[in-house]
Amino acid sequence: MDSFQALLTLFKQYQTFAISTHVNPDGDAIGSELALFLFLEKLGKTVKIFNTDLVPKKYRFLPYWNKIKNAKASTNFCPEVLVILDASSRERIGSFLSKSLIPTHAVINIDHHVTAEAFGDYNIIIPTASSTAEIIYKFIKSTQIPIDEVSALCLYTGIMFDTGCFRYSNATSETHRIAADLIEIGDFAPDEIYRHVYEHIPLGKIHLLGQTLRTLELTSDGKIAWILVTQSMLKETKTTMDDVEGFVKQIQAIESVEVAICVCELPNGKTKVSLRSEGRVNVAALAAEFNGGGHERASGCRINLPYASAIKALVASAKQHIEENC
Ligand code: 5GP
Numbered sequence: 001m002d003s004f005q006a007l008l009t010l011f012k013q014y015q016t017f018a019i020s021t022h023v024n025p026d027g028d029a030i031g032s033e034l035a036l037f038l039f040l041e042k043l044g045k046t047v048k049i050f051n052t053d054l055v056p057k058k059y060r061f062l063p064y065w066n067k068i069k070n071a072k073a074s075t076n077f078c079p080e081v082l083v084i085l086d087a088s089s090r091e092r093i094g095s096f097l098s099k100s101l102i103p104t105h106a107v108i109n110i111d112h113h114v115t116a117e118a119f120g121d122y123n124i125i126i127p128t129a130s131s132t133a134e135i136i137y138k139f140i141k142s143t144q145i146p147i148d149e150v151s152a153l154c155l156y157t158g159i160m161f162d163t164g165c166f167r168y169s170n171a172t173s174e175t176h177r178i179a180a181d182l183i184e185i186g187d188f189a190p191d192e193i194y195r196h197v198y199e200h201i202p203l204g205k206i207h208l209l210g211q212t213l214r215t216l217e218l219t220s221d222g223k224i225a226w227i228l229v230t231q232s233m234l235k236e237t238k239t240t241m242d243d244v245e246g247f248v249k250q251i252q253a254i255e256s257v258e259v260a261i262c263v264c265e266l267p268n269g270k271t272k273v274s275l276r277s278e279g280r281v282n283v284a285a286l287a288a289e290f291n292g293g294g295h296e297r298a299s300g301c302r303i304n305l306p307y308a309s310a311i312k313a314l315v316a317s318a319k320q321h322i323e324e325n326c
Pocket residue numbers: 022086087088089092113115273274275291292293294295298299300301302
């Protein structure tokens with residue numbers, strides 16, 4: 001039986017489902033959750049979505065976004081099946097949820113990260129897929145149930161986000177064909193979706209970007225660039241960690257840069273890291289050295305060190321990767 005057929009059989013077999021995704025959920029995580037939620041509801045299932053972090057404001061144009069509940073709301077819900085989307089590892093749904101949201105029968109893991117762990121009882125991991133939304137699209141297409149307008153909008157948003165608006169190397173001709181199909185089904189204007197996600201920037205984010213770019217440092221050969229976001233910068237600009245999204249892309253675009261690093265000080269003094277590669281260095285492998293993961297050109301990790309030490313360790317490791325590959 002092929003993997004999508006087996007997945008459908010599992011979905012039909014059980015009645016109660018919980019869906020979750022990684023901390024700091026992005027467009028792919030949220031779009032995939034909502035489309036799968038709607039699909040399971042159509043099968044007549046009881047479905048709830050629980051995330052560790054709130055739905056960022058820019059995704060609140062998606063219908064049913066408020067079906068996504070806070071982790072604490074899961075306390076009295078014991079699903080038969082837990083579906084984890086786009087998460088790479090079970091722990092990445094957040095420490096509370098990964099300990100408390102325990103299904104009675106099965107964990108299903110659907111992901112597209114090269115570093116994804118097969119932590120589920122049933123795993124669909126397709127690293128060649130642009131996004132988890134693309135996997136959900138292909139899965140729904142493989143069933144007799146048509147994709148509805150709202151699901152098309154959610155899936156398009158997921159694919160658009162994870163391909164950087166179809167600019168990254170994961171946007172293949174097939175991805176474009178899928179996007180075209182979703183636009184037709186959903187009957188939405190793609191430019192409006194773009195504006196929702198990228199052009200509702202709070203003013204504070206622009207101030208934060210200004211402050212962050214002033215921290216820019218490069219190695220003498222210009223191949224590694226890094227920027228820093230501290231808690232005091234977030235406080236001063238009245239922004240949150242969500243607002244840091246996209247910053248690393250700015251410095252990856254510098255002509256000489258092979259590896260771009262954005263380092264963010266967490267409230268607990270530890271460090272959140274985003275890594276981007278121009279293509280020669282595999283930053284999924286680099287992140288894995290720090291117990292993180294992701295894709296070859298876009299990855300991340302959390303390091304249990306204050307930011308200054310984290311930067312030292314990251315730059316040293318990036319230098320080694322550059323020596324081996326560039
Ligand atoms: P971003 O830099 O946009 O937060 O993340 C880029 C990619 O790296 C995403 O695909 C994301 O899932 C992955 N990633 C980011 N942080 C972590 C992390 O702490 N652990 C793992 N395994 N992957 C991460």
